[in-house]
Structure formats: structure tokens, C-alpha cells
Amino acid sequence: MPSFALAQASAETRPTFWRIGHVGEAVFYYLAAVAIAILLYGIYRRFETYASGADDPTERLADLPSRVVTAAKLVASNEKQFDRDLYAGLMHTFILWGFLTLVIATTILGFDMDVWTLALGQPSFFVGDFYLAYSFVADAMGFLFVVGVGMALYRRYWVRHNRLWGKHTSAEDDLFIWTLFLLGVGGYVTEGVRILGTSATRDVSFETVSFVGWFVKDVLQVAGVNAELAAAAYPVVWWSHALLALAFVAAIPYAKPFHMLSSYANLVARDEDAGRRLPRVPEDASPDEIGxxxxxxxxxxxxxxxxxxxxxxxxxxxxxxxxxxxxxxxxxxxxxxxxxxxxxxxxxxxxxxxxxxxxxxxxxxxxxxxxxxxxxxxxxxxxxxxxxxxxxxxxxxxxxxxxMNKNVEDAVMSVFQKGNTFGDPDRNRPDWTDDLDFEVPDAREQSVEYLWYVGDYPSYDDRNQHVARSLARVFEAADVSYGILYEDEQNDGNDIRRVGEEGLYEMLAEDNIEAFEQCDYEKIVCTDPHSYNTFSNEYDQFGFEDGDSVYHYTQVVENLVNAGELGLSGTELDDTVTYHDPCHLGRYNGEFEAPREVIRATGVTLDEMPRNRDDSFCCGGGGGGLWMDFDEDPKPSEERIREALEDTDAGAGVDRFVVACPMCMTMYEDGRKTGGFEDDIEVTDITELLVEALDAKQGAAAAGAGETSTAAD
Known part of the structure; x- marks a missing residue:
């Protein structure tokens, strides 16, 4: 036994480099230096690649300390891993915290040996109570690490979870997960062999705090391995574990393990407005430089x-x-x-x-x-x-x-020529108001509290025109000060931008902003979540200063309901409904409660979709999907209605599929027909639900007045 181990034989500690020898120790440090050099070179090459990329239009590293802390919280909590998948969240938490604890434990040991003891000449602190606590924590967290890796192996190879396999699944995925498993298990095997091997020359009873390593020692003894055999085998076991660990360190920048660094860096550099706010094309960019x-x-x-x-x-x-x-x-x-x-x-x-x-x-x-x-x-x-x-x-x-896709090109050309995707004349935009028994105010001619941006589909599409008239009735019933732009309104450009037509989008934004500036208003209310998104998140790129004063109609109506302006008692309707969260209102902009509050105010029973709020499933109309023809089976809209009728708690008892977006209305009315659900469910906008509730309230009031009159007679 080396002199160091003999000197520590009676202390509560463990021998380091036991039976490895000074030459072996020197070889280990040399290989460790080589592994670290390979690691650092690989990281340098990665950063060299990033440096060769174009400048990012978003300020990614402003307030860096705050970004670092926020990213650390996201990583530490594993909240993104828990989303939609508890099993994966637990698995990743066990692996992450187990791995980090083992890295920290190795760092502490190295500091004690190479800095505190060797360089500074201080007595080792790796003894007594510190060692016992260290060993227990390292064993416990290392055990969680092995459990987590075992869960990953079970899901990948036994369950063969579908989303883990794809065209890019390769040997590096197998090597990564099995290397982690061998590192975790190998550490305990090395510990168990050490405990058994040193038991012949010292009292190792205190090593029970290393409960997993002690268990491995007991298994080895049951298998017939004695202390002498364990001592002889220890150098082979130790070197096998050490070489695998060093190879893993060296390989980090060259394969899948690099995600341990790149993922955290990506969280630090993230843009919280990504997607909802797209970057502008530089003004001096030539066509060849766009995209x-x-x-x-x-x-x-x-x-x-x-x-x-x-x-x-x-x-x-x-x-x-x-x-x-x-x-x-x-x-x-x-x-x-x-x-x-x-x-x-x-x-x-x-x-x-x-x-x-x-x-x-x-x-x-x-x-x-x-x-x-x-x-x-x-x-x-x-x-x-x-x-x-x-x-x-x-x-x-x-x-x-x-x-560009031909159908999208046609829609884009209609917007360019007529200001709307239908290709109809501007003068027809306010025709939907003709069937109302009151005049919709003109925001160009009078001051209003709410400048109502109606949008293309509520203006030109027959089904959505009914939605527009319903919202107008709601505003009238609540005595809201509102007005519309009539023929001066143009397409909002949200989806025009997302299909790649940035030049036309900029033109639309500038024209709409100019139209807004000609009006005297306090706030803008949008029928369409797509308009709401681009007005509030993107128009400021072109000089619009009122982005914070833009609302979706459900937010405005929620305030009206809460203020009692509509006089609803919450008992007017008795249907069972389910609600679809529009992507641009919910996932894009985090508005989930306003629509639900308004729906409940009508008295209906709201049965939530299994996929709701952030997890809502798209209708298929965004990103130009409304203008394209795809060979789909099933269509997203058909799948969503099937989900409403089969996967909600009420199932076939759901009477209405409630929406809050004109595009959703169009897609789901189509899906109801093509999916064969016409006799099973109705598609209703929240405004239509409100108007029905208002009519029911008025009907009840009229009936009550009639009864009073009859009694008086």
C-alpha cells in the first residue's frame, strides 16, 4: 500500500490513487491535460464557427448578468423539460443534478489534493465529518444520476418513444447515453472494489455512508470476490473508469455532449420576443442578401x-x-x-x-x-x-x-393591388355594416375611445361578417365609444410577413400607421389575434408608438363584462362548450383568461380541450396556410374538432366549438364539413355567444314585463 494510504489508514477518509503509483499518477495528469486541451480546442472551433456567421439583428447579450442568472434558473429548475412530459422532466432533473454533483465532487477532491494540500501545504480537509458528508451526498446524487440515465435508456430502447427517433438518430446518440450509464455505474463499481480491497488493511465500517458503493462491495463479496482479489483488480477498474471519463471530457465539443454547453448559451442569448416579433430586413439589403x-x-x-x-x-x-x-x-x-x-x-x-x-x-x-x-x-x-x-x-x-407558392402569390398580389386577400375593392370593405339597424361610427370623422380594426375576413367573408356584426352589437349594447376606418383599412400584414413578403409587409404597416394617425383615438381594438400581434409587437419598427394601447376584442369585452356594462347574470345560456386558444392570442401573447371569462359570463359550461392554453393545437390557417392547398389527412382543423368531440370530458356532449379568431372560424367551419362533423357540433365565435346571451336576457326581461302587465290587467 502506498505510504499516503498507510498514513490515512485509521482516518475517516479514502486513499487517492491507491495502487496506481507515482508513474500512473503522472500519466493520469498528462492524459487529463491532453483531454482538457482537446476540449478547449473543440470549444474554440465552435466559437470560430459562430464568429463566421452573420450579425444578429437582435441585441442578444444586453444586460448579460441578468441573462446568465435567468438562464441558470431555467436550467436548474428544468421547467421546460417538465412541460407536457413529467417523466422526461424527472429524468432530466436526475441526470442534470446528479451529473453536476459528481463534477463538483471531483473538483473538490482535485482542489484538496492539488491546490490545498500540494500547492499550499495545508493539511487535507478531505477527512472526518467533511469526508462522511461528501461521500453520502456524492453517493446519493450519483445514484439519482444512474436512475435518470436508466429512465432514458428505458424510454429510448424499451418503450422506443416515437419522438426520440428520426432521420438524424445516429450512433452518437447511442454512445452518449451508454457512456453516461457506464460512467455512473463504473464509478460505483470502482468505489465498491476500493472499499472491499482496503478492508484487509483498515476499518472501513464508516464507508457505509457511501451506501451504493457499500452495496456493490456486498454484492462482490456474495459473488466470491475477497479483499485480495479486489485489491489486485482495482488498478484495472480504476483506469477503465478514468480513461472513459477523460475520453468523455475530450469528446464534449465534437458530438452530442456539446449540448451541455450550447443549450445553456442558447438560453442566455434567447430573445423573449422571438417569433411574435420578426426582425426587419436591413434597408440597404439587395434582393440577393434577403434570406x-x-x-x-x-x-x-x-x-x-x-x-x-x-x-x-x-x-x-x-x-x-x-x-x-x-x-x-x-x-x-x-x-x-x-x-x-x-x-x-x-x-x-x-x-x-x-x-x-x-x-x-x-x-x-x-x-x-x-x-x-x-x-x-x-x-x-x-x-x-x-x-x-x-x-x-x-x-x-x-x-x-x-x-413563392402559387396560391400564396395570388393572395399576396390581391393584397398588393386591393389591400386585402380577397381581391375585392376597398369600397366594399364596410359593406358588412349594411345589415345592422344602427350606423357604425366612422373613426376618421369623430373622436373615439376605441379605433376598431376589423380585418379582412370579418370585412369580406360571409361567415365572419356575422362575427363583425355581433361585435358591433356588443359595443352598442355597452355604449362603447368606437369607430372603424371604413375603406381606409388595409390588410394588417402579419401573415404576409410570415410567408416571406417583407417588402409588402412594410408598405402595409406604413399605410396602416398613416391611417391610424389620421384618427383621434385612445386605443385600438382588433377582431383578429393576428392583427393584435403585429400591431402590438412589430409596428413600432416602422414608427408606430401606440403598441401598448392595442387590444384584442376579448380583452375589451372582458372589461365590459366585469364592469357590468352588458348586464349579464351568468345564467343566460346553458350549452356545454369548449374553447380553442388561437395561436396568436394565446401562445404568442399569453392571453388565456380574457376569452374564458367572457365565455363563462354567458352562463355556458366550459369544458376545456385536452390541449389548451400554451399547448393549444393550431387550426392550420397561420403562416399563409389559409391560402394554400395541402394533401392532409387529417387536416389540423378536423383533428381539433375530433378532439373536442372525443377527448374532452363532455365528449359528444359538447354543443359548440368556440373560437376567437376569424382565421380559426374559417378553418374550423371547413374542417367541420370535410371531417363529417356538421351534425355534431357548431362553430361559434365568442361575440356570437355574447349576442345570444344578450338576446336571451332581453327575451327574459320582455317575458317578465309581459307577465307583470298581465297581472296588472
């Missing part, structure tokens, strides 16, 4: 996005385009771009277009056209990859290169 045509055109943050992807498949599992059979898998797009970049760096890939219609491009045009811009992928991603921003920029490249 990525080569990998270097992606910003450094977008390249970091590619490296941060862990292949977990959460984005794929919630993507409505993928669920409906469209050729889009958000994970594959991110990993295709990463694979192309790495292939180019290794000289294994020829340069091709990043995105194009057919051919040998990295991403096919139809894949990008399939995106509904619903942001479900971004909401589900545990490392905050900004899919929608990148997808939009690739759509901009398609637009600038003349490869």
Missing part, C-alpha cells in the same frame, strides 16, 4: 440554435404540419442545416442552395411553405431554439428568388 442563400448567411445565434438541438423531438411531436402529413419536421430542418454546415466544414458536401423549390437544396421549398407559424415548436423546445424566425427568413429567400 439565407448559404450557411454563412445565418446569424451566429442561428448557428448556435443548430448546435443546441438535442434531437429530443419535442418540436416534432407538437407540430401540426407534421401531424397532418405535411413535409415539415422542425427538428429535421434544424439538424439538416447543422449537418450541411458540418459537411461543408469537413469538405464532404458540395455547396448548394439553402432553400429552393426542388433540386438539391438543403431545405425544400414545400417544407418551408408547410409551416403555420404557430410557434408550437418554439414553445415546446427546452433550449429555446427560434425555429419560426429561421423559417421566415428562408421564406424570404424563396420570395426574393421568385419561388
Amino acid at each position: 439565407p442563400s448559404e450557411i454563412e448567411d445565418f446569424s451566429w445565434k442561428q448557428l448556435l440554435d443548430h448546435d443546441a438541438c438535442t434531437k429530443c423531438g419535442r418540436c416534432s411531436s407538437v407540430c401540426p404540419a407534421k401531424a397532418s402529413g405535411r413535409p415539415l419536421d422542425p427538428r429535421d430542418v434544424i439538424l439538416d442545416l447543422k449537418a450541411y454546415r458540418e459537411g461543408r466544414e469537413a469538405g464532404e458536401r458540395d455547396e448548394v442552395d439553402i432553400v429552393a423549390d426542388g433540386g438539391t437544396s438543403v431545405i425544400d421549398a414545400e417544407t418551408m411553405e408547410s409551416c403555420m407559424s404557430c410557434m408550437a415548436c418554439m414553445d415546446a423546445c427546452p433550449v429555446d431554439i427560434e425555429h419560426v424566425t429561421q423559417f421566415t427568413e428562408m421564406n424570404r429567400r424563396l420570395t426574393e428568388s421568385g419561388q
